[in-house]
Amino acid sequence: MAAASSASPAAILKDAGLFALVAFGLCVPIVSHRTDLGADGLELTPRWGLVAGLCAAIFAVRLVQRLVLERRAARAVLTPSPHQATEPVGAEPNAAQYPSSLGLPRLGLPLFVGFALFLPLIAALASGGLSPARYWIDLGILILTYVMLGWGLNIVVGLAGLLDLGYVAFYAVGAYSYALLSTVFGLSFWVCLPLAGLFAGLWGVMLGFPVLRLRGDYLAIVTLAFGEIIRLVLINWTDVTGGSAGISSIPRATFFGVPFKAGPDGFSALVGLPFDPMHRIVFLYYLILALALLTSLVTLRLRRLPLGRAWEALREDEIACRSLGIDTTKTKLTAFALGAMFGGFAGSFFAVRQGFVSPESFNFLESAIILAIVVLGGMGSQLGVAVAAVAMVGGPELLRNLGFLKAVFGEGFDPNEFRLLLFGLAMVAMMIWRPRGLISDRMPTVALGQRKAIGKDLVREGHG
């Protein structure tokens, strides 16, 4: 929270705890036992699980409410009243700005990266060994793949403001590039990875050329069609792509040439560890983490360079951009190419992880999910995309495992069936409370003196 907030986190926690306590007190007589007609009169069925759930919910809601109120209060202090808006020369500069998004985004990315770095370790410790932790590491890999895709698409949609509904096409190009190059020519992953990126980038330019003059809805339709075309080509060009059967037995990732196998020339022998199939999974985890961070670093770096600045200017106002001497053609094509390239990297990672690719994996729903991650995250925000990816991909996955809900709603309750319902509810909630994404503050890339974020309330809706 912002330094400006008046109540300490401890006070807020205490307050929420008090609420939960009151809720518990009320629950004991009202909720905790259900009366059923039994063989000999009324029977009491205890429902402590439900009580615990309710109290936890109230605790969480109060916590969120307090945090929101704190933020609002902190802002109110720093927001000038309307008559100050046109104050005379010499008045407090930056008066119309908010005190920044509250330290959270600034700290958030390092926190996210730190957590991601240690996730395999944490998972292994928590579940007692690498093999039991496989589920968590696999989930981590899945989420990071989407984080990377989100960050890649973020260049096109979030920074350059070009709505791309066919991003999955580049993911597919990357995956098939690796699949074909490795199965047909026997090239190793580390040779294929840059090639896959290159091919996807080329396809990005090929898509970019015909759509240079389009914006908004029209651009979206063409990119949507492009995604479908790639998928249909993959299905129908049976000689090369294997059609809907896909390509299987794609060579697995090696540790820079050293395979993950039990023999004497395997990875475990090289580093002197007992063989464990999980080594490969952990390696894949760190591989996708590195790729995702590369995407993020390149984006963050580019935002400070003329090219990235030109992307943002293009998103803001194309006509003004052109009249400032910026070649919008080149700017758009580089955005498409770079975004596509990272999609291609992610695609070849997907292929090496699965060992199998088929057109099934690259349908429109994938594009929609990636776009939803970027939009929900707050366009242009790195941390927002990461958070949204965790929520969008990890959320449904977690829901699958919410066994305690069964205790609450009784046997026969399958949380899985409600996934899409909850998903829809979350979307509606987002639209109401955070229409510009989870983290929608834009941090200027240069500032004199103290850095200030740009208040999300001031960010123009819908055009960003």
Place this chain on the structure above:
Amino acid sequence: MNAPLLSLRGVSAYYGSVAALRGVDLDVNEGEIVTLIGANGAGKSTLMMTVFGAPRARSGTIAFAGEDITARPTHAIARLGLAQSPEGRRVFPRMSVQENLQMGAALHGGRYFGQDLEKVCTLFPRLKERLNQRAGTMSGGEQQMLAIGRALMSRPRLLMLDEPSLGLAPLVVKQIFSAISALNREEGMTIFLVEQNAYHALKLAHRGSVLVNGRITLSGPARALLDDPSIKAAYLEGGHAPTASVGEGVQA
């Protein structure tokens, strides 16, 4: 006299099949302020945008500094040293003032950013106070100053301003016009000013032209235009000129 810095010869432009400019001839010489006045929809902004290649002139030629720019893309024209503060200002609303100015300097890769920033800040002290502020949160006048400042950051040979007084309070208009005048006087900046505010524009400019329905109907020294009875009747006595009395307006 040297060849004019910007010259238009028989320029016509269309929106679809609708003619917006019909055979416009216009010259802007180095070091002068030329203003183009005209009513709403006369084609003033179209003329400015046509110089920048969007919409493209369907006939005629446009030359800047001796080069034919009629068929060049907008960004290439801007690189020749032509800068504009477009109609409606078009600052980048989510970027800070400093970032906006950087975009203006992008042409030179930011080589002169420091000293040019200093210059712009001297011209518009208001911007200096607001360097970190998001451009979209500033007042109309400040945004106009930013739009002019951003155009100046590219070190143009010709600065084109489209209605810098649009929607601004009289006091702010005065500030901006005096800044424009100072630019021309002190730095010899050549300025092409498109305005509806005919009185102020003609007071400021050396020469002026009147655009009616896509045609230039009258051109000459600004002083002479100010005294021209037809101009007075058409453009000056609608309440623009503080000197014109109500009685005169009624007679005309």
